[in-house]
Structure formats: C-alpha cells, structure tokens
Amino acid sequence: MLDYLLRRLSLLLFMLFALTAFTFSLNYLFPGDLLTNFSGQINTSFSQSQLLEEKYRIEDNVIVQYSAFIGRLIEGDWGVSLSSGQTVSSHVALLLPATLELCFYALVVAILLGIPAGIITSAYHKKWPDKVISTLTLLGFSIPVFWLALLLIMVFCLGFGWFPMSGRIGLLYEIPAVTNFILLDIWLLDFPYGGQAFLDALHHLALPTIVLAMYPTTVLTRFTRDSMLNVLEQNYIKTARAKGLNRRQIILDHALRNALLPVIKQIGLQFSTLITLAMVTEVIFSWPGIGRWLIDSIYQRDYPAIQGGLLAVSMFVIFANMLADLTHSLLDPVSRNQSHGKV
C-alpha cells in the first residue's frame, strides 16, 4: 500500500509541476506587460516597479522566475486582480467554497438518486422499470445544462414563483462569512432569523442543485446499471442463483459490492465535469462562485485573476481525483498492484 501511495504522490507532483509551469507560462502568453500580468498592478511608479521587478525576479532567467513564482504560490501571494484591486487569493478563498458547496450537494443528490436507480434498472433488466428509467436518463443526459436551467427558471421562478432565481440567500439576511459554506455558516451562527435564513438558503439551493445534479445522476445511473449487469453475468452469481438465493439476496449481498467499485472511481471522475457544469450553472443562477468570477475575469481580461482561478480549480480537480483514486484502491486490492500510476 505504501508503495502504491508513493507512486501516486510522485504522479501528483508531476501533475502539479505541469500545471504550475503552464500557469506560469501564461504570463508570457497573455498580451500586455509581463510585470502587470504577474502582479496585477497597473500604472506603478518607478520605485514600485523596481520593487516588483526585484520580487518577481524579472531580470533573472526563466528558471529563477519560475521558482520565485512557486515560492509566491506557496506563500499565498497570488497577485492582485486587475479589476477589483484585491488579492486573487482573497477572491479564491471567498468564492471557491460557494462552488464546492454547490458541487458537493449536487454530487450527494446524484449518488442518492443515481446509484439506486442503476440498481433498479439492472434488477429489472429489460422490464418496464428499466425502460422508463433508461429513457429518462437518456433524456437527462442529452439536455444541455444551460437549457435545463433556463427552463426551470421559466417554469418555477417566473411562472409559479416558487423559487428565487439568483444568489445563495435572500440578500436581506445578513450572514457574516466564516467558512463561506453558507449552510455551515448559518449553522455556526445558531440559525439566526428564527431558522428562516436556513430555509431561505435551502430554497435558493434547490434549483441550482437540481440542474447541476442532472448530468452526474444520469451518468451514475447508466454506469451502475452496466456494471451491475456485468457482475450479474459472472459465474459466482449463477452459482448463488443455483443455490436458490432470491433476487434481493443476490443483488444486495453478492453483486453490489463488486459492481460499485468502478462506480466509486466514476464518482471521483465526475468532479471535473461537475466543476465545468457548475460554471454554467453559476452564471445562470448568479451563484457567487468561482466559475462566474472566472468567466467575468475572462471577459474583463483580468489576467492575474484568470491564472489564479484556473490554478485553484484545476488543483482542486487533481486533488479530488487523487482522493477518489485512493478510496478506490482501499476498497479494491487489485488496483493497488498496477505498476504505473494513472491519471
């Protein structure tokens, strides 16, 4: 196991190197002044420029610049956003939790709905529950996320007026940010406004969560179904059936554990798709997350912000994948013996 961990870690280091090298090179690839791209400071005075040049090692060669870049990353000095004048790291700290929160709830919904749905379809293979659910997943799989979001807003926000269409919470509720996870913050504050704030936050969460959960739910359903069907073909299941076990026993006691192994890996892989979809969802529902900020930054050509945002998001995806991989290998001894790390 230790050996496996080490292999994974070396792969992680390599990926982080590739990622930071790419982000670093963006400074050169973006148009405009190199120093401005690095620091986010415009119209600096001569003495300020001197200090910045010193700090960013502009005079030295690229390797030294890169190592200075890594040093700053580790220190948490990610430069200053061109459009807001605040540090990029403060933006990321404020916005990333909002995105993670949304992704997390969507993933929970996807797991709670998708896996049971997959089990049901495989248990009733080629019977009507299978056909109904498969049709629905195909439908959900094919709907573009922005279209679904607009459709839901039209029906439930503008039509019936049941749900709000923007933000994380009614703006008149004043919730000071501690962790920036809104539900957690409200909980830490002992449910101010007589619990109404919490309900309001859930109310705001409902539609974005549904929209974002749609794609992973269908993927998990289909994946669980295929994996279950695969396992149910195996000889040991036939043996179990020959022994006279009923369908419930076969599925829950024998098939499920083996069938879920590839699904767990799939859950981890869903994170990267989720983050991408979350950006679209955030823009439509005015969710104050990192995706909306990143897209705004691209519009505004805010290079330090684009770099910081990209770095934060991709680093998160890499770590999430790694974590899913480790969980998977804990549950599945076979995968530990792979001689090469895999992305």
Place this chain on the structure above:
Amino acid sequence: MVTRMTRLLNISQRYKATTIGAAAALILSACGEVPQTKPTSKTQGIVYCAEANPVSFNPQVTTTGSTIDIIANQLYNSLISIDPITAEFKPELATSWQISDDGKKITFKLRKDVAFHTTDYFTPSRTMNADDVIFSFSRLFDVYNPYHFVHDANYPYFQSVGMDQLIRKIIKVDEYTVRFELFSAESSLLSNIATDFAVILSEEYAMFRASEDKKHLFDTLPIGTGPYKYKHFLRDNLVRFHKHHAYWKHNHAVDQLVYDITTNNTTRIAKMLTKECDITSHPSATQLEALSQRKDIVVDKAVNLNVGYWAFNTEKPPFDNALVRKALAHSIDFDKIMQAVFYGNGIAAQSILPPSSWAYTPQAMPYYDPVKAKQYLTEAGFPNGFEMTLWAMPVSRIYNPNARKMAELIQSDLRQIGIRTRIVEYEWNTFIERIGRHEHDSVLLGWAADTPDPDNFFSPLLSCTATFTGKNPANWCNPEFDLLLTQALDTNDLKMRKFYYQQAQEMLIRELPLVPIAHGVRFQARSAEISGAELRPFGGVSLANVRKGTQ
C-alpha cells in the same frame, strides 16, 4: 420536541415548496439546534437592483452615474440642494447662505447637531462643524490637504468645471460658519455646491485614518451624514447599508438597504417578477409593457436632463477632420435608432441640451443622407472608407438603454458608405477608465445632468480641462468654445448667458466633436408596496424616504 417540530413546520409552511421545507425541518430537528433569537421579518429592508458596482464610496472622486446613484444621496448630504420642481436652492447641511455684493464671498451658516455615522470601524466624538466643511472642499484644490493626493488627486467633476481654480480659500468664521472666497464671481458655483458630488465628509474620521496611516481606506469605508450608513460591499454581489439612527432630517429610513448588483437587464426584470428586487433602475424599454401590465409592479416615468451621444476621438486621425465627422453623422439613420433602441420612449436630440433646459435652442442637426455622407467622405480624402472602432457601453443608462444594439445599427449604416466598424465592449468601470485614456476611435456614451444649470452639459463634458482629466470623451479642446463657456459663467444676466449658450450649441453642431442622439426618459420599476422612491429630473437616485408596505 413536539412544539419545536410544529414551530419549524409552521415556518416551512410559508414556503410553497413544502418538500424542501419539510426536509429542512428534519435536518433542523436532527441537529437539535432551535433558534432562540427573535425572528426578524424580511420586510424590514429594501432590495434595490443596481446595474453596476460602485467604483468608490466617495462621490468627490467619480462622475460615474451608476456609482452616484448608489452612494451619494444615501450616505451623504451636501450643503445645499436644488428643489427638483422649482429649481430653487434649498438648505441642507447649511441652514442659510449669503453672497456678497461682488459675488466673490459666499458665507454659509451650518446646521448644528448633525451626527456622522457610527460604524464598526469608526465612532465619531463630535457632530458636524466648520472643520468638516473646510476639509471636504479643501481636499479638492488645496495641495496641503493631507488627502489631496490620495488616489492621484483625481476629482473629475470639480476639475472639469474648474472649481479647483475658482475657490481662493475657505475661512472658518466660527464653529458653525464658513466663508468661501473666490477669485472671480461665477454664476454656476452655487449649483455646483448643490450637486451630489459636493458632499460633506468627516474631518475627524480623515484624521483618524491618517493617524493609522491608512488613508486609502477613507474612500472605501465611508463615513457621512446621510440616512444610511455603510455596512458591507461584496464586489459583483451586493452593497449593504444600514439605517443611520441619528439622521438629522428624519427617523423613518428603512432598517436595511441592499443593492443587488445585477448587470444583466433581463435578469433585473426577472428579479422584479420573482420579487427578489423591490426597485430596479433602468428597466429596458422592451419590457416596460410587460411590467406595467402586472398589478404588483409600478413603472415610474420622469423627464430627465440628459443626452446620449456618439463622440469621436478628435485627436486621432481621421477623426480630427471635421468633414469626416460630418460624413459619419450624415450616414446614420436616427429615426431607426429612436424606434429600435428607445421604442418611442425618448426625444430625438435637436441640440446637446434637452428641450427642458432653459438655454435650449434647436439646431440644424445632421440628417440621414448616405449620398451626402459619401460626398463628404470623398472630399475628406477617404473615397474608399476606412476601418474604425466603435465603443459601446455595456450597461443600460437613461440616455442609452441599449448601446450594443445602437452600435450594431450604426455599424450597418456605416457599411453603406464603406466604413468598416468593430464594436468594442468592456466591463463598465474598465470601459470608463479606458475611455478616459482616450483609447477609442468613437464611443456611444451619454451624460445625465447633476444640476439644472446648462453649464453642466458643457464644462464637465467638452471643456479643455475635461480633456485633461479624462472626462472629455471627444478629446476635444477648442479655445473658442472654452471662451464662450467662461463668458457664460462670468455673468449673472440670464439673457446674456442664454446668448452664449446658444452660440456654444451652434458651434457644437457645426464642429461635431460628438453627435447628440437622444434624450432619454428616466424609468424605474418598483413593487407596488414601495413608496417614497421619487425620480428627480437631475442628479442621482435618493432613497432617503423609501418605505415598504405599511411601515
């Protein structure tokens, strides 16, 4: 436990989405944490959907209308104000004022017991007095004022109207009396003091920040005397103001005023429909019909002193050639713009001044004639046209509800005479900044007046000083024109002033540094429960008297 559950379920029943409510109730009861704090109703605050982030929290340092709308009348007061109906000066922080016979000395008596905001970051120890007034104005022109050079000494409005060269000094006569001594008598000074930009700041707070060596925070964490005080600003998200309980004028401001920053027009309207906003600025003309059909939404309409224009960067060839500008102006079908962009809710411009201004005289405006345009263009030496950029502002303002659409119409009209146009858009504050640096070829922008004085349309916009402070989008500096403006300001004789402004208007249409397009009508959509959000013909939005329902 049962009572707890029923209480929680009661709360949840208020929501139509009962499933989610019930789930929440289960989560709540599972945690075992039941709120003991007094429930605060949502109706104790008002949400205003604004179209852009404020660029600063000090009106002295900006002229951006979207920013002034949010901060000026909410956080601050001026010495005097102008009555929107009679156009007479009204006392605010000054109770009375006297002008000496030669017009060079103005003495203000100040109001006593005016409290500054008490916030998390500052507790004032005294009420407003002459020191505050002197500090606020001397920052604008006195290089010895410790704050003069904070933020690069940029006070666009005051510099463009030349106020920094007008005031000789300000004298503290006593604790509650100040006297402005001027280099020369100028007819528009009082109306400039009455604008939203000339606010009174706290000298004590300034000294506190200076002693902390954090002067840069002075303009971002504001202290004023207005009906609301600053609480929180989250960029691209919200601005939160709380009620100023010791407000000198009245005590009926709402407890909380939140600006929901929603840059998208359609989203703002949608938020009105879902009741996430109580009031919204600048609903777009296409949606007015749909909004006014709803019983729970009221659309207010008011005449407003403003002008939407198309300005050329007159320092950049080929736009330095008046013939080229003339050709461009003649190639545009203005009627189509009025229909497609304003939907009949605007007045086609006949001059830079709107008809409701007293100095207005209609001019012979350039009309739509592509053949003539082509002729001018050939005369100017561009028979085959050229390429240019057209900057379209990204937000909707009174004077131009949809600059993007207008830009597209202009683009297609220009193609007729062989000019290829690229439309440029940036985020609003970046846009203003870059226009200030004159990076554009031509730009669709506008001006909403801060005072009813006609000078407000000329000096801040087209004077030479405005060029230097980056306010003049036409980058146009004409000494002859400036002379007319000075002459108009040097006299108090209304007839003479009108005469000079007539000449100035004529000269503008002759030279065409910018083409006035239209004067917009100010709209505001509000929920029927909201009252007291009056629209004024000039200046920023004031929400001092706004209230909701039966409060």
